[in-house]
């Protein structure tokens with residue numbers, strides 16, 4: 001997605017060896033026009049897949065996921081990272097290990113929001129090691145639902161996430177793919193869309 005790549009080059013900041021800061025349009029302040037384009041791009045690609053729900057994980061996945069859900073005219077569900085006192089029973093959970101933060105957290109979705117007739121599109125802001133997406137796949141499969149694809153806004157292709165997910169039989173579609181960082185600059189490889 002050319003527009004996204006240009007925005008990353010213009011406003012993204014490379015931090016250290018492998019982190020891209022995009023807080024001015026994606027992970028903190030959100031550019032809704034860009035999110036709308038992102039949503040429409042995913043929706044167009046998955047138009048004929050019979051998607052019934054879009055699933056993401058809080059927090060930064062929510063913005064691209066909601067616009068994708070709007071474009072597909074289906075509900076968006078975000079997995080929760082913290083225990084919620086109103087979620088008493090009927091919860092589907094998965095353990096997600098963050099290599100970045102070196103902590104394992106339990107993510108959850110109320111089972112009433114997913115069923116075995118659902119065809120789900122997962123959307124997330126970053127794909128690094130793939131642990132968050134793997135956890136979402138796990139939860140969706142516990143509900144007996146089908147994962148039709150995983151839409152990623154920014155994939156860091158030098159990390160293992162895509163390989164992990166593809167080995168598990170998942171289709172990954174990324175709007176920007178970062179091959180590596182060079183002297184604090186982003187070098188892209190060809191994106192999927």
Ligand code: G4P
Nearest residue numbers: 018019020058059060098099100126127128129130131132
């Ligand atoms: P993984 O899910 O692919 O295994 O990723 P990892 O554990 O390495 O990343 C943990 C968190 O860091 C995730 O957000 C992920 O989106 C984010 N992240 C990974 N690489 C980058 C990066 O280069 N830049 C930015 N800005 N974020 C990155 P999270 O903890 O779930 O946070 P949030 O969505 O609540 O903000």
